[in-house]
Amino acid sequence: xxxxxxxxxxxxxxxxxxxxxxxxxxxxxxxxxxxxxxxxxxxxxxxxxxxxxxxxxxxxxxxxxxxxxxxxxxxxxxxxxxxxxxxxxxxxxxxxxxxxxxxxxxxxxxxxxxxxxxxxxxxxxxxxxxxxxxxxxxxxxxxxxxxxxxxxxxxxxxxxxxxxxxxxxxxxxxxxxxxxxxxxxxxxxxxxxxxxxxxxxxxxxxxxxxxxxxxxxxxxxxxxxxxxxxxxxxxxxxxxxxxxxxxxxxxxxxxxxxxxxxxxxxxxxxxxxxxxxxxxxxxxxxxxxxxxxxxxxxxxxxxxxxxxxxxxxxxxxxxxxxxxxxxxxxxxxxxxxxxxxxxxxxxxxxxxxxxxxxxxxxxxxxxxxxxxxxxxxxxxxxxxxxxxxxxxxxxxxxxxxxxxxxxxxxxxxxx
Ligand code: AMP
Ligand code: GLY
Numbered sequence: 001x002x003x004x005x006x007x008x009x010x011x012x013x014x015x016x017x018x019x020x021x022x023x024x025x026x027x028x029x030x031x032x033x034x035x036x037x038x039x040x041x042x043x044x045x046x047x048x049x050x051x052x053x054x055x056x057x058x059x060x061x062x063x064x065x066x067x068x069x070x071x072x073x074x075x076x077x078x079x080x081x082x083x084x085x086x087x088x089x090x091x092x093x094x095x096x097x098x099x100x101x102x103x104x105x106x107x108x109x110x111x112x113x114x115x116x117x118x119x120x121x122x123x124x125x126x127x128x129x130x131x132x133x134x135x136x137x138x139x140x141x142x143x144x145x146x147x148x149x150x151x152x153x154x155x156x157x158x159x160x161x162x163x164x165x166x167x168x169x170x171x172x173x174x175x176x177x178x179x180x181x182x183x184x185x186x187x188x189x190x191x192x193x194x195x196x197x198x199x200x201x202x203x204x205x206x207x208x209x210x211x212x213x214x215x216x217x218x219x220x221x222x223x224x225x226x227x228x229x230x231x232x233x234x235x236x237x238x239x240x241x242x243x244x245x246x247x248x249x250x251x252x253x254x255x256x257x258x259x260x261x262x263x264x265x266x267x268x269x270x271x272x273x274x275x276x277x278x279x280x281x282x283x284x285x286x287x288x289x290x291x292x293x294x295x296x297x298x299x300x301x302x303x304x305x306x307x308x309x310x311x312x313x314x315x316x317x318x319x320x321x322x323x324x325x326x327x328x329x330x331x332x333x334x335x336x337x338x339x340x341x342x343x344x345x346x347x348x349x350x351x352x353x354x355x356x357x358x359x360x361x362x363x364x365x366x367x368x369x370x371x372x373x374x375x376x377x378x379x380x381x382x383x384x385x386x387x388x389x390x391x392x393x394x395x396x397x398x399x400x401x402x403x404x405x406x407x408x409x410x411x412x413x414x415x
Pocket of ligand 1: 118177179183205273
């Protein structure tokens with residue numbers, strides 16, 4: 001089958017490798033792709049904000065199946081446009097992608113589906129209403145821009161004035177209670193009726209070690225989680241994924257694609273922090289290398305209402321991924337630096353993200369530049385692999401966290 005994957009990040013590099021490895025995929029096209037993906041697939045220029053351009057590219061290449069990576073085309077309705085042209089798509093409709101596109105919409109669906117989440121108020125930029133909502137919950141304050149904000153929409157702070165200022169800058173905000181407890185990411189693959197949970201991963205959102213610094217798109221991840229409660233996947237399936245899929249179907253807007261549940265494991269049970277309508281980045285860079293089930297056929301089955309009786313197979317090993325970030329990330333990344341010394345090491349995979357090729361040179365071209373995944377029999381071995389590789393890469397003033405999966409690997413040894 002001829003497949004088109006839309007996107008250009010480390011997530012898409014991991015997805016592209018998974019699709020390419022499955023014989024169900026006879027020809028892989030990626031748009032726009034990146035220099036890492038171009039090593040094994042055909043890349044095409046594309047403005048991913050342009051639904052018509054996506055559809056025309058797919059038609060001109062006689063693509064039978066499209067996988068959409070990032071949230072922007074999903075929230076813009078690219079999947080609807082492709083489906084109207086008779087092309088199968090892994091990725092939700094514009095209406096279903098509102099689970100990521102509007103925090104308030106996600107709250108409404110969770111409420112109707114009986115899914116546990118933080119108590120919240122949705123308010124406009126009105127000082128009095130904002131203050132009333134903040135004071136109902138007290139510090140730490142959690143203020144979320146209702147709409148897509150490229151990772152900059154959420155402020156968690158003990159400073160009341162900072163919370164008020166952020167809320168006043170947004171058209172509509174969700175102000176919610178602070179959830180204490182470890183955070184995990186658990187993804188489900190859905191055909192609109194069934195949803196199959198993947199294994200959980202943990203993401204590191206802050207820029208620097210010990211969770212210091214600003215929020216980012218994610219600085220590293222690992223899977224599996226040796227410390228997680230047994231039955232975690234079953235609990236998330238029963239309490240979160242299945243009711244969400246049933247509610248979306250009942251509303252006449254079935255969710256077909258990847259439902260990303262960001263969860264807090266609190267003293268009073270698991271609670272949803274957020275939903276995304278797509279694979280997470282960098283969680284995908286630890287999940288896809290561990291997934292044994294052939295990816296292309298799996299996603300095609302989701303796209304064609306055919307996930308009855310599908311169970312996922314996983315490698316019995318661990319994966320740790322570490323993000324190499326450009327200087328200044330996330331506020332103001334400096335791009336255009338030359339990347340050299342990429343090592344080729346067994347059990348290590350370097351996923352390209354913000355990169356571009358200029359002649360024979362590889363240059364940085366975004367905040368998150370590379371994601372380096374190590375695979376090992378346990379987290380300690382996987383960490384060692386990842387850090388051995390990333391420490392050799394040269395990009396002036398770039399940085400990475402040194403504590404990805406550290407606590408979990410220590411705890412695992414203690415078991
Ligand atoms: P989000 O974009 O919704 O994932 O939020 C970004 C980050 O803010 C999350 O990964 C959490 O670390 C934090 N966060 C969001 N909502 C809450 C909450 N209700 N309680 C505590 N932390 C939160
Ligand atoms: N890793 C967080 C995200 O993909 O949104």
